[in-house]
Amino acid sequence: SQKIEQNSEALNIQEGKTATLTCNYTNYSPAYLQWYRQDPGRGPVFLLLIRENEKEKRKERLKVTFDTTLKQSLFHITASQPADSATYLCALDLTGGGNKLTFGTGTQLKVEL
Amino acid sequence: DGGITQSPKYLFRKEGQNVTLSCEQNLNHDAMYWYRQDPGQGLRLIYYSQIVNDFQKGDIAEGYSVSREKKESFPLTVTSAQKNPTAFYLCASSVNRGNTEAFFGQGTRLTVV
Numbered sequence: 665s666q667k668i669e670q671n672s673e674a675l676n677i678q679e680g681k682t683a684t685l686t687c688n689y690t691n692y693s694p695a696y697l698q699w700y701r702q703d704p705g706r707g708p709v710f711l712l713l714i715r716e717n718e719k720e721k722r723k724e725r726l727k728v729t730f731d732t733t734l735k736q737s738l739f740h741i742t743a744s745q746p747a748d749s750a751t752y753l754c755a756l757d758l759t760g761g762g763n764k765l766t767f768g769t770g771t772q773l774k775v776e777l
Numbered sequence: 778d779g780g781i782t783q784s785p786k787y788l789f790r791k792e793g794q795n796v797t798l799s800c801e802q803n804l805n806h807d808a809m810y811w812y813r814q815d816p817g818q819g820l821r822l823i824y825y826s827q828i829v830n831d832f833q834k835g836d837i838a839e840g841y842s843v844s845r846e847k848k849e850s851f852p853l854t855v856t857s858a859q860k861n862p863t864a865f866y867l868c869a870s871s872v873n874r875g876n877t878e879a880f881f882g883q884g885t886r887l888t889v890v
Contacts, residue, residue: 670819698878707867707881708820753819755879764835765810765871765879769819 670754670768677744678776685739685771687754694756697730697737702751702770711752712739744775780804783868783882790855790862790889798853798885800868806880807873809851813837814865814884826851827873855887863889 669688677683687697696715700708714721714730714737721728727740741748753770781802790796800809808827812820812835822835826845840859845851851870855862865886869879 705865705884705886707869707884708879709881710878713878764822764825764833765869766822766836767812767820 668754668756668766668768670752670771672769672771674772674774676774676776679745681744683741683744683748683773683775685752685773687737687739687768689735689756693732693735696756697728698755698765699726699728699737699739700753700755700767702753708753708767741773744773746775746777749774781868781870781880781882783866783885785885786883788885788887790887792889793857795854795856796862796887798855798866798868798887800851800853800882801849802851802870802880803849804870804880805848806870807848808871809845810869810871810879811835811841811843811851811853812867812869814867820867823853862887 667690698713699711701711702708712723712728714728716732725742729738751770751772753767755765755767757764784799810825811823813823814820821837823837823841824832824835824843826832829845829848832843832845840856842854865884867884868882871877871879
């Protein structure tokens, strides 16, 4: 069956380092992939969208890559700060119809001083 | 301010009772979604609607019902047939295309007592 996998173990890094989170998917080749941030008790907030014909996308300290051969997206936060601590979710449409957005389980990031 | 509003934030229900969660958006979005999130889990799609008067089942629709009589509103009813309804419920909306982000409400935490 089609699924999205994110590392369920929390990622702890030191302030100022680069955090790298992974999103893997199986079977389907989506046209785009999205990344969201979720803080405890709140709804997810959209961060970045990358299309299948884009290898890399940047927004301020955030960078996303999309390797359709490996079926993997990497999400990087450079010069990480304690305020970046949150759960990060990847999402994509596994059906091809464009609107059935399916989310991974998310990876919790903790940036320590 | 444009946005998506869920109410109430906290809801308690007795076993055997139906309860309806409200979701309203003023973003003029055609597509709306309901997700369920359990502790430490990702988001699971319950129902989604791409246009008024039409909706489709997601991955875990059993025990839930929805309606889409107005573009702005997509209420979710948790019926007594839902065996484990205690969870965090998230509503989202998006432009009805596959390459745009979803905007989420702040969620409703439902507890069965």
